[in-house]
Amino acid sequence: MMTDDFSYDRLPYPSKFFVQTFPDRLATQATLFGMDPPAVETCRVLELGCGNGSNLIAQAYIMPKATFVGVDLGIGHIDDAKAAAAELGLTNVEFRQMDVMEMSEADFGKFDYITAHGLFSWIPDVVRERTLGLFAELLASNGVGYLSYSAYPGAHEREIAQRAMRFASRNISEPTEKVATALSFLKFAAENTPNRGTFQQTLANELKRHAVHAAADVFHDDLSDLNTPFYFHQFADMLGEHGLQFLAEAELHAMGTNDLSAAARNFVDSLDDAVEREQYLDFLRGRAFRQTLFVHRSADLERDLEPSIVDRFLIASSMRPAGAEPDLASAKVERFVGPKGTGIELDLPLAKTAIAKLGTVWGRALPFGELVEDSKRKLSEAGFAADDWESQIEIVRKIVLQIALASNMIELHVYQPTAETAASSMPRISRLARWQMKNAANVLTQFGLDMKIEDRVSRHLLQLLDGTRSRNAVFDELGKFIRSAHDIEGKHEILRTLPEWLDASLGDLARIGMFEA
Structure with missing residues (x-):
């Protein structure tokens, strides 16, 4: 399946991690529904389509006793992943450039948790079939799998915009130019369609959705010729064909009915079949994307929770x-x-x-x-x-x-990593957080919290907390930064309250698990 012009090497995905794929999340859902899943602390994890390794690197750093393997088709992705792991000194994560069609149990053995985020809907049918086969073959008997995918009925609305964007950019091959042209036309269409009803609102919604997406996300997710959504019952049937069964959604509250009307809630709660229940929830909510957990069919699940x-x-x-x-x-x-x-x-x-x-x-x-x-x-x-x-x-x-x-x-x-719960005299945030500050939009705390830190003062504070400065030195350098910056609003008030702000910030960072010894 490898090509000389593999799109992920032309425009790599940005560095991201997805806490909903972490072993703790998968093991928690399995435990909730009556299973005894593999111990998270020492588990073995496989990620298919690992990209530049950001997701596994985050997990490997906060779970040093576990073992991680990432596989991706993109040579550039794997080179970046290996370089990042080496920079952080990680020895419990391995990355391989490989086609999933060539993978087998003989080469990899069994895994406690297997995940693939942003892969399943964006590959050919034959690769999709092999992917499910790998889950069935490589997943431990009490293990948990994770797949995300485009879902109907919500994907019907997205397809309207996607097909228009693909048509408008069909003659452009350079990725960033292609994305810019596609988004430009979507904006033009949303503003100029004579149909001011549902159709116009659909285009406007998609334009708003893309406003927070990186160019690589739009290029690979929306402009790809391969983007196959599924109704949930279809996905569940595919699992069944491979001896697998639905466990839960990665985000537990997505299975709840709290946001529904009383009539809809009573209807959904009256359904005994888990697959039927989830499908009706998708119809009621117009769901367009799913993150589904599944296990072997032999697992005895308990749906009536005590x-x-x-x-x-x-x-x-x-x-x-x-x-x-x-x-x-x-x-x-x-x-x-x-x-x-x-x-x-x-x-x-x-x-x-x-x-x-x-x-x-x-x-x-x-x-x-x-x-x-x-x-x-x-x-x-x-x-x-x-x-x-x-x-x-x-x-x-x-x-x-x-x-x-x-x-x-x-x-x-079911599991919580360890962290320093107080700032030392020479405060030092984790090496992972410092690496993510340079390479990713979000930062992962030692406790596994996903943090987005946007204001310039807070970001500069984190850059200073590398263990080489005393608290007083951090205070002095932070003050110099604020005074020299021309685009920080209210800097005089910030400087006036800086001692109290710094103490509070160090306390908050300690509480959420940002420090390491």
């Missing part, structure tokens, strides 16, 4: 009390909100105290048992005495499970 399953997880949440002085030790209703303003209302003292605790350590996940015991202790110190702690704990289990299934305001985990 609250007691929560005991097996580490729990994380960014929610904090909306009020400055929340009453946690009474039955008073308190609201807890996340960074985007969405939230929940709770009145149970143990639940309120537990959620408040999670907010103070956000970035880190706590074992459910530890979280409950800490919350009980705090309530006892505040003078609260429960008649029956067990009944309160059971309610907290139900609340945690319900929120985790319905939204991303509570996260479940």
Whole structure:
């Protein structure tokens, strides 16, 4: 399948990582639905279509006891991946330039987790068939696979714009010029179509979607002649033909019904078949992209979840009390909100105290048992005495499970990497974060958080935290940078509050796991 003009060598993908493909995410969903998946800490991971290795490099860095193998057809991609791994001193990740049609178990052995992001819909039918065959052959008996793909019915709308863009750029071969021409016509069409109804809105929506995409994303995902969407039931049938079965979506809350009307929620919740349920959800939401987890057909899955399953997880949440002085030790209703303003209302003292605790350590996940015991202790110190702690704990289990299934305001985990939880006298963020600051848009914390740091002052602070400067030196150099920059708004106020801002920033960076020893 290799060609001299392989498109990914002409315009490589930008450096990205996808936390939804990380072993912790896959193992968490498998555990939730009754499996005993391979231990994350020492697992063996394969990524098909690994690109320049950014995704595996991030995982290999924060999981030093695990083993990672990346395969990609692009020579340039693999060269970049090997260079990055060498720069970071990683010995637990290997990259191979290879066609998936040539891969076999004899060459690779079995893997606990296999992923392929942005591959399945963008390859020929024969390669797609072989890809599924590789999952069936190479995946451990209790392992988990991940595939992302374009999905109908939502992809029907995207195809309108994609086909127009392809036609407008059909005679252009140079990638960046091709993308510019395609997007220019899409903008022209959205602004000038005489059909001001649904058609115009579709074009406008696609134009807005592409506004945040890199040229390489548009070139490979939307201008490729190969982009085959599937209805979910079709994808599930393909899994079945290879002895595999649907497990869950990589983003657990995508399977929830919280955003539906009462009538739609009742309808979907009445469906017993998992595949049928997911297909109807796609019809109701107009889903255009899926990130699906699957396992061997022999795996015995438990779809009827009991609250007691929560005991097996580490729990994380960014929610904090909306009020400055929340009453946690009474039955008073308190609201807890996340960074985007969405939230929940709770009145149970143990639940309120537990959620408040999670907010103070956000970035880190706590074992459910530890979280409950800490919350009980705090309530006892505040003078609260429960008649029956067990009944309160059971309610907290139900609340945690319900929120985790319905939204991303509570996260479940089975594994958490280690990190320094305080800034030293010579603060040093991880080598991975420093590398990503130069090569990627986002930064991965040691705890596995995906952080987008856009303001110039914060980005410069991270560049200074390389372990060669004391806190005072960091303060001095940061001040010099702010004073010399001409395009930072409100610099005088920033400089006035810089000591407090720096202390708070170092504390926040420590809390989310940015530092290493």
